[in-house]
Amino acid sequence: MNERLPAGFDLEPERYELQEAPFLDLELARRDFFKAAGGGLIVLLFLPAAAAAQEAGGGRRGRGFGGRMPAEIGAWLHIGEDGAVTSFTGKVEVGQGSRTSLAQAVAEELRVPADSVRMVMGDTALVPFDGGTAGSQTTPAMVPQLRRAAAAARELLIDLAAREWKEDRGLLEAAGGKVIHSRTGQAVDYGKLTRGRKLVEAVGAGAALTPASAWKVCGQPVPRAGGVDLVTGRHRYASDQRLPGMLYGKVLRPPAFGASLVSLDAKEAEAIEGVMLARDGGFAGVAAPSEREAERALAALKAEWKTSPQTAAKDLFEILKQGPGEGRDREGRPEQERGSIEEGLAAADFRLESAYTVAYIAHAPLEHRAALAEWKDGALTVWTGTQRPFGVRGELARALGVPEERVRVIVPDTGSGYGGKHTGEAAVEAARIARAAGKPVKVVWTREEEFTWAYFRPAGLIEVRSGVKKDGAITAWEFRNYNSGASAIRPLYDIPNLKVEFRPSRSPLRQGSYRALAATANHFARESHLDELARQAGIDPLELRRRNLKDPRLLAVLAAAAERFGWGRARAAGRGFGIAAGFEKGSYVAYCAEVAAAAATGKPAPEVKVERLVTAFECGAILNPDNLRNQVEGAVIMGLGGALFEAIEFEDGRILNPRFSEYRVPRFGDVPVLDTVLLDRKDLPSAGAGETPIVGVAPAIANAIFDAIGLRLRSMPLLKSRG
Amino acid sequence: MPRAFELKINGASRQVETDPRRSLLSVLRDDLDLTGSKYGCGEGECGACTVLLDGRAARSCQVAVEAAAGREITTIEGLAKDSKLHPVQQAFLEAGAMQCGYCTPGMVLAVVALLGQKPKPDEAEVARALQGNLCRCGTYPRILAAVRLAAGIAEERKR
Ligand code: FES
Ligand code: FES
Numbered sequence: 001m002n003e004r005l006p007a008g009f010d011l012e013p014e015r016y017e018l019q020e021a022p023f024l025d026l027e028l029a030r031r032d033f034f035k036a037a038g039g040g041l042i043v044l045l046f047l048p049a050a051a052a053a054q055e056a057g058g059g060r061r062g063r064g065f066g067g068r069m070p071a072e073i074g075a076w077l078h079i080g081e082d083g084a085v086t087s088f089t090g091k092v093e094v095g096q097g098s099r100t101s102l103a104q105a106v107a108e109e110l111r112v113p114a115d116s117v118r119m120v121m122g123d124t125a126l127v128p129f130d131g132g133t134a135g136s137q138t139t140p141a142m143v144p145q146l147r148r149a150a151a152a153a154r155e156l157l158i159d160l161a162a163r164e165w166k167e168d169r170g171l172l173e174a175a176g177g178k179v180i181h182s183r184t185g186q187a188v189d190y191g192k193l194t195r196g197r198k199l200v201e202a203v204g205a206g207a208a209l210t211p212a213s214a215w216k217v218c219g220q221p222v223p224r225a226g227g228v229d230l231v232t233g234r235h236r237y238a239s240d241q242r243l244p245g246m247l248y249g250k251v252l253r254p255p256a257f258g259a260s261l262v263s264l265d266a267k268e269a270e271a272i273e274g275v276m277l278a279r280d281g282g283f284a285g286v287a288a289p290s291e292r293e294a295e296r297a298l299a300a301l302k303a304e305w306k307t308s309p310q311t312a313a314k315d316l317f318e319i320l321k322q323g324p325g326e327g328r329d330r331e332g333r334p335e336q337e338r339g340s341i342e343e344g345l346a347a348a349d350f351r352l353e354s355a356y357t358v359a360y361i362a363h364a365p366l367e368h369r370a371a372l373a374e375w376k377d378g379a380l381t382v383w384t385g386t387q388r389p390f391g392v393r394g395e396l397a398r399a400l401g402v403p404e405e406r407v408r409v410i411v412p413d414t415g416s417g418y419g420g421k422h423t424g425e426a427a428v429e430a431a432r433i434a435r436a437a438g439k440p441v442k443v444v445w446t447r448e449e450e451f452t453w454a455y456f457r458p459a460g461l462i463e464v465r466s467g468v469k470k471d472g473a474i475t476a477w478e479f480r481n482y483n484s485g486a487s488a489i490r491p492l493y494d495i496p497n498l499k500v501e502f503r504p505s506r507s508p509l510r511q512g513s514y515r516a517l518a519a520t521a522n523h524f525a526r527e528s529h530l531d532e533l534a535r536q537a538g539i540d541p542l543e544l545r546r547r548n549l550k551d552p553r554l555l556a557v558l559a560a561a562a563e564r565f566g567w568g569r570a571r572a573a574g575r576g577f578g579i580a581a582g583f584e585k586g587s588y589v590a591y592c593a594e595v596a597a598a599a600a601t602g603k604p605a606p607e608v609k610v611e612r613l614v615t616a617f618e619c620g621a622i623l624n625p626d627n628l629r630n631q632v633e634g635a636v637i638m639g640l641g642g643a644l645f646e647a648i649e650f651e652d653g654r655i656l657n658p659r660f661s662e663y664r665v666p667r668f669g670d671v672p673v674l675d676t677v678l679l680d681r682k683d684l685p686s687a688g689a690g691e692t693p694i695v696g697v698a699p700a701i702a703n704a705i706f707d708a709i710g711l712r713l714r715s716m717p718l719l720k721s722r723g
Numbered sequence: 724m725p726r727a728f729e730l731k732i733n734g735a736s737r738q739v740e741t742d743p744r745r746s747l748l749s750v751l752r753d754d755l756d757l758t759g760s761k762y763g764c765g766e767g768e769c770g771a772c773t774v775l776l777d778g779r780a781a782r783s784c785q786v787a788v789e790a791a792a793g794r795e796i797t798t799i800e801g802l803a804k805d806s807k808l809h810p811v812q813q814a815f816l817e818a819g820a821m822q823c824g825y826c827t828p829g830m831v832l833a834v835v836a837l838l839g840q841k842p843k844p845d846e847a848e849v850a851r852a853l854q855g856n857l858c859r860c861g862t863y864p865r866i867l868a869a870v871r872l873a874a875g876i877a878e879e880r881k882r
Binding site: 094095096097221223224226227228230231232233234235236237239240242248290291292364365366367368413414415416418444446447626627630631633634635636637638659660661665666667668669671674 | 742745749752753756757758759760761762763764765766768769771798799800802803808812815816819821822823824825826827828831849850851853854855856857858859860861862863864865866
């Protein structure tokens with residue numbers, strides 16, 4: 001939308017301004033869009049070809065809008081004949097505030113209040129294809145797309161007004177949902193401009209965006225969209241959905257990982273009135289008119305299982321070190337390599353070698369996996385809580401042997417995910433049982449199922465070898481992560497001799513994404529090890545970091561955290577201070593922790609209370625300071641759990657602590673005084689913030705514990721001994 | 724054997740016929756479609772299912788329906804009166820004390836119960852009263868701020 005219309009250009013009946021040729025039957029799409037949205041103005045945002053190919057996984061498979069929209073469309077928005085603004089995106093709201101910040105982005109460019117923008121999210125029949133709400137991509141990727149679409153819409157509205165008034169468009173501007181003549185003050189509503197029209201505008205990447213320095217809606221602490229529905233309990237999560245005639249489904253679970261079903265006697269279960277059985281290979285489920293009857297039916301299933309020997313927890317790290325097993329590349333490939341480790345070590349005054357471990361942990365979102373599935377004329381609709389509506393649509397299509405076009409996934413705003421709801425287990429189960437039962441079926445996992453049959457954040461072993469000179473210059477850095485992952489594995493520190501690698505392993509437990517992925521494990525090892533180096537060299541840990549850093553953004557958050565904390569002041573007896581810093585997904589974070597610690601007699605783990613945690617965070621231009629603070633604090637608090645006490649215990653393929661009474665997560669009383677410093681960089685693009693603030697909580701605390709009592713803890717969680 | 728019960732919910736009388744030992748939570752959610760009370764654990768550990776029984780916070784997943792009969796049950800749906808939000812709901816909104824909101828109904832009711840007993844709780848009392856209510860999103864500091872707002876108390880000095 002950079003070029004303006006030539007004078008006298010006929011806008012009616014519709015106008016297609018394409019900067020890149022899309023393969024879209026616009027005429028067909030037009031009908032579909034207006035059928036879905038009603039008359040008015042529609043703006044389709046086309047992605048650059050490369051981004052579109054990536055979104056679609058290289059093909060045209062991943063089409064949105066019920067399969068009729070090409071992958072090239074990243075977002076679309078509609079301005080109705082009443083002026084109502086509706087914007088459509090495949091992103092979902094899982095508590096990270098995206099519904100609000102995306103609406104702000106649209107509102108900013110359209111010059112309307114944020115609460116007048118309605119976001120339609122995560123419904124595969126209505127929204128463009130989207131790869132998923134993950135990796136902190138909503139802000140850096142979706143926000144600019146929606147802003148471009150909205151900016152294009154605004155310019156088009158100005159064009160419409162200029163044409164109607166026969167005025168120079170340069171004299172017109174958009175404000176408060178109207179186009180206004182800057183001289184005469186004459187004004188017209190958006191609704192009036194779009195009334196009686198069916199306009200489609202297709203735009204590419206060209207539309208100019210409002211710079212952050214001129215933001216009026218973005219950058220403001222806009223309250224959470226839908227907040228009233230949350231405080232009144234009116235919002236219906238996936239687990240709250242219901243349909244007439246709906247049955248409750250339950251799934252038969254193996255007694256342990258790796259067990260397979262040998263035989264099943266379902267006579268007794270099927271004899272219970274109203275109970276339906278669903279069988280499909282190794283899958284067995286029941287449906288009944290009430291949850292209780294479904295539970296009874298499940299208990300009445302007589303299954304025989306064949307189990308196989310499973311990894312013993314005590315061998316875990318040995319096994320992870322063995323690599324991926326037969327026929328797979330054991331060495332891994334260095335993520336980063338320069339200079340020579342041996343030379344770097346030879347040049348050092350102090351050398352150090354240590355190993356760090358992280359345990360498997362669970363996401364434990366408060367809303368369990370849940371899905372309601374309904375079949376109608378061979379087409380399937382599933383309401384479920386997931387971070388990847390299109391991914392789950394694909395899973396459903398494959399598992400049930402129906403084309404994707406016949407599957408609709410609707411994601412109501414979800415009771416959080418933290419990277420744990422990328423898959424559609426409950427959706428597939430509900431769809432299977434519903435097909436067998438011939439009625440809609442809802443499956444809600446129990447807490448125990450959630451702790452057992454979901455996936456975990458990977459456990460990991462990290463070995464570090466390093467050398468430092470007396471003046472604090474790090475001369476060698478060898479860093480190897482087994483199994484947990486490569487995220488944020490590369491240090492931002494300037495080290496001449498460096499070898500960093502990730503070696504995948506065969507994990508005994510099912511593992512997957514978790515908020516910030518392996519960035520937490522890698523930061524734990526790196527920032528703990530730096531502290532160890534500082535102690536060896538007799539240098540202040542903040543100073544050591546400064547000496548080896550050039551990155552101004554990381555230095556800035558370090559300085560901000562240290563200043564707010566009062567780094568360098570005297571500590572009381574039994575108190576210790578720790579510092580850690582990190583970078584991931586375009587944002588920067590630094591922490592200072594104060595703990596009270598005492599060695600506990602007879603126990604390997606000390607008694608620790610985290611007293612205060614200062615977090616300085618920078619993710620470019622801040623879209624919504626209130627939501628950002630909420631995200632940073634939430635991630636830090638979640639990080640306390642993994643740092644201090646969360647660990648999945650297992651034996652013989654069974655999870656030993658699948659309940660909140662046995663798996664401890666942070667509670668009210670665990671929260672220290674939190675002090676959060678947000679650095680707003682209006683000159684930099686906005687990055688996501690839901691993940692990165694979790695990465696360095698553990699090392700800041702571990703370093704503070706060492707400072708207090710001279711005990712170095714190298715395992716996460718810090719307060720559980722590995723026996 | 725199912726039995727008939729009269730439940731007093733949010734000021735109205737509701738008839739249910741059910742197994743007496745079923746949890747109040749499942750009756751509320753499945754039989755009466757009052758889904759504002761959430762299931763989070765089923766073992767009394769998370770507080771997502773919190774309701775008020777005669778004004779006191781109770782974990783509805785741990786209360787048999789027969790034990791709830793005859794008592795005043797308040798669920799989150801009954802808190803706002805004449806489409807006016809309860810002050811605690813208002814305070815949660817003002818403090819932005821939520822992310823995914825799944826813990827929110829239980830938290831709100833737990834705070835209503837707390838303030839009913841103790842109109843001006845200090846920080847330690849709030850933490851103690853809400854220790855059984857989990858927020859996995861980690862909005863505890865904001866929930867504390869919401870309690871202060873609702874109770875009309877200024878922030879305690881941080882050291
Ligand atoms: S569901 Fe009742 S306490 Fe968790
Ligand atoms: S807001 Fe998500 S659990 Fe509390």
